[in-house]
Amino acid sequence: MLQKITNTVDLYQDQADLANLASLCSTGLSEAWDRRPYLDELIAKARIEPLTVLAATDGSVPQSNQYQAALATIIYKGHCELERTRYVSGRVTAPDAELNAISCAVRLAVKQANCQHIMVFTDSMGSAHRAVDPSIHSGQAFSLSVCRALQEWFKADDLRRITFVYIPSALQWDIHGEAHKYVTELKVRVGRRKTDNSIDTLCSKAAHSVLDSWSSTFQDPTYQGSEFLELQWPDRQPIQPSYLNGGPWLSTFGHSITEFACVCQCITGHTPIRAYYRRFKINEPHGCTCGAALQSRQHVLFCCRDRYSVHYPHPRFLRDIASFLKHNPTAFGFNWDPSGVG
Numbered sequence: 001m002l003q004k005i006t007n008t009v010d011l012y013q014d015q016a017d018l019a020n021l022a023s024l025c026s027t028g029l030s031e032a033w034d035r036r037p038y039l040d041e042l043i044a045k046a047r048i049e050p051l052t053v054l055a056a057t058d059g060s061v062p063q064s065n066q067y068q069a070a071l072a073t074i075i076y077k078g079h080c081e082l083e084r085t086r087y088v089s090g091r092v093t094a095p096d097a098e099l100n101a102i103s104c105a106v107r108l109a110v111k112q113a114n115c116q117h118i119m120v121f122t123d124s125m126g127s128a129h130r131a132v133d134p135s136i137h138s139g140q141a142f143s144l145s146v147c148r149a150l151q152e153w154f155k156a157d158d159l160r161r162i163t164f165v166y167i168p169s170a171l172q173w174d175i176h177g178e179a180h181k182y183v184t185e186l187k188v189r190v191g192r193r194k195t196d197n198s199i200d201t202l203c204s205k206a207a208h209s210v211l212d213s214w215s216s217t218f219q220d221p222t223y224q225g226s227e228f229l230e231l232q233w234p235d236r237q238p239i240q241p242s243y244l245n246g247g248p249w250l251s252t253f254g255h256s257i258t259e260f261a262c263v264c265q266c267i268t269g270h271t272p273i274r275a276y277y278r279r280f281k282i283n284e285p286h287g288c289t290c291g292a293a294l295q296s297r298q299h300v301l302f303c304c305r306d307r308y309s310v311h312y313p314h315p316r317f318l319r320d321i322a323s324f325l326k327h328n329p330t331a332f333g334f335n336w337d338p339s340g341v342g
């Protein structure tokens with residue numbers, strides 16, 4: 001039966017649609033505007049179909065976390081509004097709120113008499129996909145209720161089908177604009193009693209609290225270490241810890257354990273160069289083999305022409321450090337180990 005749901009659900013309207021979707025998301029209003037004539041024609045055709053029910057959905061997550069997320073659905077046949085509903089759904093993410101709205105729309109639409117085709121107008125195709133996916137995810141209960149409602153509805157008639165249509169919310173288009181207006185009017189504060197949180201909201205809160213804690217701890221020089229090499233992005237913003245893709249350092253160097261070990265030695269200043277021997281009063285010469293008085297990390301990165309032939313203009317940039325180490329893999333490594341790792 002789930003197979004049948006997947007077969008019968010059309011997640012897009014024409015072949016070019018998915019490609020459009022990707023570009024619409026990234027390019028904003030001007031290109032989204034080009035979609036308007038297509039949507040106008042689509043809804044004009046749907047409105048003269050006597051067995052088609054239209055459902056406009058929208059979720060809204062207020063900026064302030066004092067207010068709950070809200071969702072709304074308006075059901076039409078032709079130009080006639082059959083039903084509208086809106087309610088709050090606690091603290092959830094925007095895709096959660098939209099999934100909740102789609103679930104509400106489907107449950108209302110399947111109850112309408114003389115309906116063979118449900119068209120759901122949504123601004124999140126990700127939530128549309130989730131709505132018909134029963135596997136474990138945030139808001140799974142809403143997907144299960146969609147699957148169950150559709151399962152029973154499909155069973156009664158082989159010609160029944162559902163279509164999800166993407167509406168860029170910035171268009172404020174037709175019935176979707178109406179649902180948007182309807183949902184944004186609903187403002188309910190988070191109450192004193194415990195408010196429901198979705199799994200994705202809790203994950204996002206945990207991730208942000210970890211990031212805040214990392215960032216503030218990282219500002220403390222005693223934590224960072226006096227020798228920590230502060231690196232920058234190409235726009236000269238300092239690199240800050242992040243959990244995305246393993247963080248900025250691991251995602252740049254993590255492909256090789258030995259390279260990453262050398263990078264760590266370089267960035268933390270715990271690298272077997274002569275300045276390190278001087279710092280820890282190890283009985284070794286302090287000067288560089290090129291004749292410079294001190295073989296410091298800066299000297300190795302910027303100007304030593306003895307062993308390190310390739311230098312970069314901005315060794316404060318992460319990618320320049322990566323390139324330097326590619327050309328000089330053992331620059332900050334141990335001499336007695338072929339991979340430079342100690």
Ligand SMILES: [Zn+2]
Pocket residue numbers: 288289290291292295299303304305306
């Ligand atoms: Zn040198």
